[in-house]
Amino acid sequence: MSKVEVIGIPQSTYVRVIRMACEEKGIDYTLNPAPPHSPDVDALHPFGKIPVMRHGNVALCESKAIATYLDRVFEGPKLIPDDPVTAAMVEQWVSLVNTVIDQTLVRTYLFAYIFPKGGDGKPDRTTIDAVAPTVRQQMAILDGGVARTGYLAGNTYTLADINVMPILFYVRQFPEGAESLAANQNLAAYFERHSARPSFRNTMPPPPPPREQSKPN
Numbered sequence: 001m002s003k004v005e006v007i008g009i010p011q012s013t014y015v016r017v018i019r020m021a022c023e024e025k026g027i028d029y030t031l032n033p034a035p036p037h038s039p040d041v042d043a044l045h046p047f048g049k050i051p052v053m054r055h056g057n058v059a060l061c062e063s064k065a066i067a068t069y070l071d072r073v074f075e076g077p078k079l080i081p082d083d084p085v086t087a088a089m090v091e092q093w094v095s096l097v098n099t100v101i102d103q104t105l106v107r108t109y110l111f112a113y114i115f116p117k118g119g120d121g122k123p124d125r126t127t128i129d130a131v132a133p134t135v136r137q138q139m140a141i142l143d144g145g146v147a148r149t150g151y152l153a154g155n156t157y158t159l160a161d162i163n164v165m166p167i168l169f170y171v172r173q174f175p176e177g178a179e180s181l182a183a184n185q186n187l188a189a190y191f192e193r194h195s196a197r198p199s200f201r202n203t204m205p206p207p208p209p210p211r212e213q214s215k216p217n
């Protein structure tokens with residue numbers, strides 16, 4: 001069978017999700033580190049976003065669709081378990097993160113540090129101060145999600161967990177995010193434990209690319 005090609009720069013949280021999914025399932029893949037809106041990406045995503053993926057005749061965009069495809073086609077541990085309730089819980093947490101939490105923690109909070117809009121390159125304090133209460137609120141929601149079992153869905157490491165770990169990795173590198181993680185002990189223990197997984201350690205991102213290569217929205 002042909003090799004999976006994951007397309008997208010490795011600094012992207014969503015690209016890392018797909019790489020982690022491949023690692024968890026033992027899928028042999030190649031990484032084509034194309035930035036958003038580059039020709040290889042635009043060919044597969046109508047809005048030029050990463051990741052996109054090729055596998056034989058199959059070409060896909062959108063991380064959830066790619067992860068679901070890989071989970072169904074390849075052997076290895078199920079990232080979306082067969083049990084309908086657990087599968088729905090995975091879907092629920094992926095949706096909560098991708099529609100709301102990613103906007104707060106990555107696109108607003110993190111980007112105010114790494115891609116500040118002012119010309120001086122300094123963190124955008126106005127945005128950071130404005131979003132900090134929402135960062136705390138959403139970190140507490142994640143804390144509640146992992147409190148019972150140490151996983152977001154069921155009793156195993158699923159796509160729901162893979163989907164949030166790359167975000168926590170970045171958020172904890174900045175003061176408000178670090179404080180918030182420390183204040184949410186279930187989430188802190190969760191991050192500590194799962195960051196020891198080979199899938200996480202083998203996909204460490206390099207430093208952020210220049211802003212013009214990432215074109216954040």
Ligand SMILES: N[C@@H](CCC(=O)N[C@@H](CS)C(=O)NCC(=O)O)C(=O)O
Nearest residue numbers: 012013014036049050062063215217
């Ligand atoms: N819903 C998409 C979101 C992907 C996404 O936002 N990727 C970012 C990089 S982390 C991107 O390509 N940003 C460029 C843009 O939005 O123009 C998915 O799940 O794959």
